[in-house]
Amino acid sequence: MEIVKRFISYAKMDTQSDPNSLTFPSTSKQKELARLLLKELEQLKISAFKDEYGYLYGKVPKTVPNKPSIGFIAHMDTSFDAPGFPVKPRIIKNYDGSTIKLNETLSMDKETFPALKEVINDDLIVTDGNTLLGADNKAGIAIIMDFLQVLKESKLEHGDIYIAFTPDEEIGQGTKYFNYDFFKADFAYTVDGGKVGTVEYENFNAASAKVTFTGKSIHPGDAKNRLVNALQVAFKFNSMLPPFLDPANTENKEGFNHLTSASGTVEKAELNYIIRNHDYDLFLHQQRDFHKIKDYLNDYYGYQICEVEINESYLNMYEILKKDLTPIKLATQAIKNIGLTPTSPPIRGGTDGARLTYQGLPCPNLGTGGFNFHSRFEFLSINQMKKAVLILKEIVKIA
Numbered sequence: 001m002e003i004v005k006r007f008i009s010y011a012k013m014d015t016q017s018d019p020n021s022l023t024f025p026s027t028s029k030q031k032e033l034a035r036l037l038l039k040e041l042e043q044l045k046i047s048a049f050k051d052e053y054g055y056l057y058g059k060v061p062k063t064v065p066n067k068p069s070i071g072f073i074a075h076m077d078t079s080f081d082a083p084g085f086p087v088k089p090r091i092i093k094n095y096d097g098s099t100i101k102l103n104e105t106l107s108m109d110k111e112t113f114p115a116l117k118e119v120i121n122d123d124l125i126v127t128d129g130n131t132l133l134g135a136d137n138k139a140g141i142a143i144i145m146d147f148l149q150v151l152k153e154s155k156l157e158h159g160d161i162y163i164a165f166t167p168d169e170e171i172g173q174g175t176k177y178f179n180y181d182f183f184k185a186d187f188a189y190t191v192d193g194g195k196v197g198t199v200e201y202e203n204f205n206a207a208s209a210k211v212t213f214t215g216k217s218i219h220p221g222d223a224k225n226r227l228v229n230a231l232q233v234a235f236k237f238n239s240m241l242p243p244f245l246d247p248a249n250t251e252n253k254e255g256f257n258h259l260t261s262a263s264g265t266v267e268k269a270e271l272n273y274i275i276r277n278h279d280y281d282l283f284l285h286q287q288r289d290f291h292k293i294k295d296y297l298n299d300y301y302g303y304q305i306c307e308v309e310i311n312e313s314y315l316n317m318y319e320i321l322k323k324d325l326t327p328i329k330l331a332t333q334a335i336k337n338i339g340l341t342p343t344s345p346p347i348r349g350g351t352d353g354a355r356l357t358y359q360g361l362p363c364p365n366l367g368t369g370g371f372n373f374h375s376r377f378e379f380l381s382i383n384q385m386k387k388a389v390l391i392l393k394e395i396v397k398i399a
């Protein structure tokens with residue numbers, strides 16, 4: 001099947017995940033895409049299976065010994081940040097750089113969306129302005145499926161190839177039930193990035209902090225020297241955090257402390273933060289700031305007015321990957337071999353690859369040719385998507 005047809009058929013299926021669901025996968029409609037992909041893998045004569053959690057796995061056995069076994073991973077769910085259905089993909093042939101009218105009220109120009117400057121003369125797939133496109137991550141699925149077809153039709157010598165399509169990545173649960181007993185790749189790639197030719201292998205170290213305040217509530221008429229207002233102390237705490245670590249003041253590899261919610265009364269108040277930094281020592285330093293401010297406030301008020309609870313969410317995969325650069329070097333070389341310039345921007349977020357890497361499966365992330373993820377302005381360059389297939393093939397070839 002042709003890759004564009006593949007992509008469009010996947011994009012039209014509603015596979016949005018749901019952060020408020022109590023089931024796994026969070027929405028059962030994701031399993032319908034797994035069912036379709038299983039059928040397509042069977043048509044390609046690739047042994048594959050679905051499991052009870054909605055994951056789909058496949059394996060192409062090695063044709064020669066002594067080559068590494070490599071995995072490719074994409075996620076089936078789409079983001080809940082924009083409507084996910086009904087997706088009506090539209091193809092724009094040979095994009096000329098002009099403003100793209102998505103519908104009567106919504107358009108997209110290259111000043112507001114500079115990524116459009118990089119895809120002039122490409123064939124694009126855009127939305128009708130009412131939903132996201134789902135290139136995140138159905139472009140990755142289409143690339144992997146097309147790669148498998150190409151691999152089957154070629155005489156390429158290769159080691160074991162493993163495939164996994166996962167549910168619920170967008171709600172941070174994509175690796176929860178990942179089957180490491182089956183997926184015995186030496187290393188893998190998530191095919192879940194933006195511009196083709198990117199190899200992402202540095203993400204944030206991430207933690208969440210819950211800061212609680214216990215005040216002393218007294219009728220304000222009798223409050224002199226007795227009232228301690230938990231809300232006021234919470235404001236004080238927040239104002240003592242370094243202002244240059246506000247995310248609105250950071251970029252590239254700079255970390256941040258981000259206040260995500262605040263609530264409370266005179267008696268009790270709570271602040272929630274996320275803490276992020278690419279550098280592990282600076283990440284720990286930021287956490288120490290939280291504790292130092294807490295100690296100061298407890299000392300100042302003379303009782304335990306403030307408590308800080310910090311939980312680690314995920315860590316920078318580069319801490320592990322730097323011990324063996326093989327997967328990064330291979331991808332970089334493959335990208336050069338097909339005539340592109342590799343880039344490795346630091347990810348200002350996390351990826352499933354980070355969790356997989358820490359579970360013992362080294363897993364950088366490759367670009368797909370999709371842009372403006374999680375929005376109605378999402379689009380996909382068909383030319384870039386096709387190049388991503390060549391990169392996968394080249395990785396397997398030179399490994």
Ligand SMILES: [Zn+2]
Binds near residue numbers: 136137169
């Ligand atoms: Zn994604």
